[in-house]
Every structure is written in structure tokens, then in C-alpha cells.
Amino acid sequence: MAGETVLVVGGAGYIGSHTCLDLANKGFVPVVFDNFSNGHREFVKWGPVEEGDIRDRARLDEVLAKHKPAAILHFAALIEVGESVKDPVAFYENNVVGTLTLLAAAQNAGIKAFVFSSTCATYGLPQTVPLDEGHQQVPINPYGRTKHIVEQALSDYAQYTGFRSVILRYFNAAGADFEGRIGEWHQPETHAIPLAIDAALGRRQGFKVFGSDYDTRDGTCVRDYIHVLDLADAHVRAVEYLLRGGESIALNLGTGTGTTVKELLSAIEEVSERPFPVEYVGRREGDSTTLVANNDKAREILGWVPKHDLSQIIRSAWNWHSKSNHH
Template sequence: MSEKTVLVVGGAGYIGSHTCLQLASQGYEPVVYDNLSNGHGEFVKWGPLEQGDIRDRQRLDEVFAKYRPAAVLHFAALIEVGESVKNPAGFYDNNVVGSLTLLSAALSAGITSFVFSSTCATYGLPERVPMDETHGQAPINPYGRSKWIIEQVLKDYGTYKDMRSVILRYFNAAGADFEGRIGEWHTPETHAIPLAIEAALGRRAGFKVFGTDYETRDGTCVRDYIHVLDLADAHVRAVDYLLGGGESVALNLGTGTGTTVKELIGTIADVSGRPFPTEYVGRREGDSTTLVANNDKARQVLGWVPRYDLTDIIRSAWGWHTRTNQH
């Protein structure tokens, strides 16, 4: 087993690829395992790519035997909340059955260090803001529930199977590599920042704001946008922590600062110098009013402090979207 080889499952995707960049910069060899259903082969630049599905136990066993990684980082999930409501079976098949298959293969290969991409969607509707890790978990959609189920599985595997895990609950991932090598590229795109930037670039007709009557400072939803490189940094720290013998823990990854949709639009218009048409429509089902992280625990456990603010996020995302013509 190589202490510096890690298996990055879903490493051709948005957050996975930025984490591979960060892992390589810290001396790790990230081996990417991805079925490329949502990932991009050209995002795999810092280690080998092994194509395969997380539900394919035989293929997983082959890759574990070939590379003998010291730890697994698991990013491979379907993430679109609206799609999870339309197709819950697909989400449970990939996010739950797939994760269980991956965990079984990891256990068989003797892996005891596992980093799991989770989400603030496991909390459901906020009882208090900012939300810390003691907040109740009552997901309101199949996506959030599929992640919550695996969190519970990991706790059991910690108790009964010696599998130590760091569960990382993301708030709103955003931004891109400042050198423009990789960035946010989803098909179809559903995330607010890329959609607004595409509107500013004239690549789509305009930007829709869902709901203007929320109890927030300007009536629009509040979200905690966290730079993808800050997320990547937390993942590398989580690997270091587990390989150093750290105990299982669940941590929020957010900045602790909330931004309304109107403020987000204003920042994008300022950074780009291009105001864009905005349409205000009714609320969207399943949207929480305010989601903001309390990130004290991640600071304490991993020594992790977010480095980038909203302007940095928008500047890096703008750089990526103006450089690339794939979208």
C-alpha cells in the first residue's frame, strides 16, 4: 500500500478534479476512478484515469489491486436536487447502492481511511442559522436523503468495521482554478453562478430568480458560496488527518457568510462589467430560505480556513467561462 496514492472516485468531476490538483500539489498521486457520465476526461491531469462505475464491484476490485491506495475520496454522486425528485430510483441506485459497493470493495482492500462528499442538504430546513454539525438532519428531497443514508452507514462501519471517515458537508461550491485549467462544467447547467455568468456573456437569454418574498434582507434566498479550491484544500487536510490516525468526524464546509441572490447578481455584474437581464419568478419547490454554515469545527479539527471570498469566486469563474467555449 502506497501512503501517497489515493483513489479519487468521481475525480473527473467539478470538485473532484480541483481536489486532484490540490492533492498533487501536496505530493499525493491521485488515481481517478470515474464513469465519465458527468465528469470530463480532459479534467484528469494529475494522475491516471481508470474508467468504471461505482456499482461495478469487479472493476473496483481490479483498480484497488492495481494501485493499492492508502485512502479513498468519494465524490461520485448524482447531485441535481430537482432531478432527484423526478427520478428518486436513479439517485438511490447511484448514490446509495453505488456507495455501498464502493465501501465493500474498499473494506476488502484493507482501506480504513475514507473521505465522503456530503452536503448541507442532509440538514433539511434550517432550525437555526448559521448551522453547525449538531443541527438535526431531516432531508427534504431524495438527493439529501441519499447522502444522509451513507453518512449513517459510515458511522456503523466506523463502529463495527474500523473504517474511519471524514464526512464533509458542503454548502454552495463555486468558482474555478485561477489558471483556468479546470472549472465548473455541468450539462445541463443548473448552478446559479455559471447560469448568471452565461447570461452576462450573452450565451443564454437571461437569469431567473426564484422567489422574492423570502424573509431575508432583500426577499431572495441566502446561500453560503464556498470556493472550490477551499473545498479541495479541506479534502487534502482530511486525507492527512485520517492517514495520521484521526478519528471519524463530520464537518461543515462553508464560509459562514451568507449572500442573497440579488447580491450575487450584483457582484457578477460588477466583476464582469456586464449587467444582464434578470427575471423574477415564483418560488421553486424545495428551496430553503437561508443556508449558512458554522465552520468552527473544520477550523478546529483540520486547521482549515477558507481563503477566498465571493469576489474571488466570481473572478475565477468568470475567467474560466470566458476562456472556454465548451459550454
């Protein structure tokens, strides 16, 4: 357990780097494996780094032989839904071919614990809310389908080869390290909180709300924002669970609390004390009205409790974005 080496694939990215921070705090040695297509070298602060691509089997074998990790956390992926519609080939290459290559290398190296970053986007349009893990999985875009394909492979590997994994389906990852050392930094940025904060900082003209006629308490979409350090904590618990011999399982990671876009924007105005222009435009294709997690299973299996609320999410994000010059 503590003291063990964990290979953090995609560890130079947003969620992976926060997980490295938490792993190090809990006594693990995080080794980052990243091709830096979207990651940041300055986010690698808590352990060694190995540059490489998950589609490169020889490089994976070399790194696994060198570091002999007890577990692999797999964050590496192309993540932007809009890009997945424009260039599905790149998404299948990276997220499916790359992940299957990583899984083959992991099996060959005898890895006993594998944690996979999945998403609530694998559910598709919600039939019932809050969503539990038994909800049908009918993703509606190539990004969601690449994640669903990997989930199915992991389920088959568990059933027929005994390869054990935890699939973590995140809702909306948000917030940053409270000390402001790392934070959310995607290129291009498409996530609501950094976009609204940038509007408050005057780095973009304003914030566009897509749809204000949804059947919700104020007409705007409802999302479940989960602090990135709560996600990180769940990953460490998932590693410990698998190293203790836990069975393969898929778990939702969300707070169970929904926030409308309007509520989010007023919380950001309150923290930043800087009002910014908001434009209401038509609905965007593919947006669900409400995405909120039922997180009972993660609480029960991992003993996980999300600790940070929306105000801590926004305060930590504001702290990072207002101090960083990355834009």
C-alpha cells in the first residue's frame, strides 16, 4: 500500500496531476507517464516522469519494467466532445487503440490494480435522475463511445482473464489544489467554470448560456460539480481496494447535488466580486437537461465521501486562475 509505486498515465493533465498530489500525500510514489499532448511539464511535481505515448507498446514495456508499479491509474485520453465529432479517428486511435495497448502491457507486467477514468457521458441521455451505475449506457457521441468500448473490454478482461479494475465515471470535475500549485488548464478550454472565471477576469468577452427553457428550477441545465481533490481521493481508495483484492467494479463519482448554470454563475460572481456579461443563446445539441450522480456505491465500496462543496470548488478555481498566466 503506502510506499508503493503507482504509474499515473496522463498524470501531467488536470485530474491526473491532482491525483499525483494526493498519492504523494498518502505515501505512494507517483510516476507520471504522459505524451504531453495536453499535459503540462510544470504539473509534474510529486515524482518522476517518463515521456511516452500509450500507443507505443515498447515504451510502455520499458517503463513498466523500470518502475515495477503496483498499480496503474489511466487518465490519458482525448477529452473534448466537440473534437470527437470532428475527428473521431483520432479519438478511437488514442482512447481505444491506446488503452488496449496499455492494457496488454499491464497484463503482461502482471499489474494487479488498474483504475480507468470513465465518464457519465457513457450513459447518454438520462432516463432517470440521479443516475446510478445500472442506468443503460447509450453514449451519444464518439468521445462517450470510446470510453464505453474500454469499459466493455475491462468487463470482459475481468470476467475471462481475472484482470481486476475499477472504472470511475466522473461527473463534472472542477476546482483546483487549494495551494494554487496546479489547476484546470485545458487547451482549448470548454468547461464552464474556467470559462466563466476567464470572463470575470476580462480574459474573454463574456459567458454564453446554452438554453434557458429547460425543465429545471430556473430553466438552465443542471450539472453535478465534483472537486478534483475528491476525485483524487477516490482514485487512491480504488487502488487500495484493488490491492486488498477487491473485485472489478464501476462507480459513479459525483456529489449527488445538482447546480444550475445560473446558480453556478452567481456563485462565481460572488467569489470573484466581478460581474461579467452573460449572453443567453439557444440550446446546444446533445446537452442533457440534468446530470446528477447517485454516489451510494462509491460511498459503500470505497468508504469515500466527497468533502468539498461548490463554494470550495469555485474558491480554489478562482485562486488558481486569477494567479496563473497560462491564458
